[in-house]
Amino acid sequence: MWTLMDSARAVRPAVMTKEERSGRPPVDRTPLIAWATGHLSEMLAQAPGEPDLTQQHTLALRHAAAGMSNAEIGQAMCLTEDTVKSHMVEVFNRLGARGRTGAFVIGLARGVIRPHDVLPAGSEPLELAATHRLLLLLIACGLSLPEVAALAEMSLDTVKSHLRVVLRRCGTTRSSHTVAVAIVLGLVQIPGLTLPVREPA
Template identity: 40%
Template sequence: MTIRVVVADDQELVRAGFAMILDAQPDIEVVAEVGDGAAAVEAVRALRPDVVLLDIRMPGVDGIEAARRVGGEAKVLMLTTFDVDEYVFEALKAGASGFLLKDVRRDDLVHAVRVVAAGEALLAPSVTRKLIARFTSPATPLAPAVRLPALTTREQETLVLIARGLTNAEIAEAMVVTEHTVKTHVSNVLAKLGLRDRVQAVIAAYESGLAVPGAGSS
C-alpha cells in the first residue's frame, strides 16, 4: 500500500528536498507540495493524503493552525527548526502525531512518515526529553498512580514501557509476550484512558506518577 503525502513548507528548497527524499521510496508518493498552511489544508481536503508534513512557521496560516483545520483528515507530522517547548505542546494539542526537527536524517524522516501513517505517534528524542521534563518538573506535581485503576497490571506495565519510548517490538521482548499481545494492551490503554495516541499515553504515564523520571526513561 502506498503512503500518500502532502509536503507544506514556505522554503522551496526545503520543501523540494523533503519531497525528493520521500518520493524516492517505493511505498511513498508525494501528491502535493505547497508553501503555506492554507494551501496545505486545501490539498488535504482535495487529495485525501495519508500524511501531511507541516512546517510550523509559515506565512498566513501556520502549521499549527493548519493541523487544527485538518483535524482527522490526515495524520500530521510537524517539521521545524525551532526546538522550543510551546511549539511542541501547541502542535500536540492541535492533533499532530509526530514532531521532528528539520535537521532530521534522511532515514529518520522516511521512518517517521511510515510510523505516523501506521497510526502511531513519533517524537524526536530531544522533543521527547522536553515533553517528559515538562510533565515531571517541580511546577507540575505528579498525581498518585491510583488515577489509573481502570488498567490491568499488564496494561500498566505496557504504559510504563510506552513512556520510556519503547516500540511495540521492544515492549514485547521486555514483557516476554507476542507483539500482537502488546498491540492489544496498547489499544486497551488508549481506549480505557480516552487517549488519542502514544504521545498522550506518555503524558498520562508521567502525570499519574505511574512512570518516574530516571527509572529507565530514554
C-alpha cells in the first residue's frame, strides 16, 4: 500500500551521509515543496465544498484554530473534554481531514475558519526562514515530526528546535495552530486556498 510518506520520499533526493554532503551545495528542496503543495491542493480538491457542520462543531473548530486545547474548548463551551473530543473527531470526518492541522487548512479554505479566528491577539507581520516555512508546509500535509525530519534531511532534535523557534516567533504553543497562523499571514502558500481580506483588529 502506497502511503503519504512513500509518495513524499519518491520526490526527495536519496539521503546522504554528512561526509558525502560536505563540499556539496545544499540539497534542492524544490521537488519536496512541489510535492507538498500538490498534496495540499489535492486534499483541498477532495474535501467537501460545503462542509456539513453544526454550530457547535464550527465553534469547536474555531476555538481549536485559535490554539485552544480540548480542555480549554470545553471550558469555553461548557462541555466536557470527552464531548469536545467527540466533536473534533466528527469535524475531522465531515471535513475529510486526518487531524487538526488538516481540518484547519480545509476550514480556512472553505471559510469555516476566518483569519481573525486564528491570529493571536496583537499579531503583526513577521518573516520566517525558508527552512521554517518548509517545515510548516510539511506539517500542514499531516506528516509527523519524525517524517518531517526524514524528508527535510534533519535530525528530529533539529526539527523540534526549529519548531520551537517558529512557535515563539508566531506567539503560538501548538504546531497545528502555528500552521494556521502561517497560512493566514501568507508565510505558507497553498495553491487553491484564497483567504478573505483580513479584518482589522
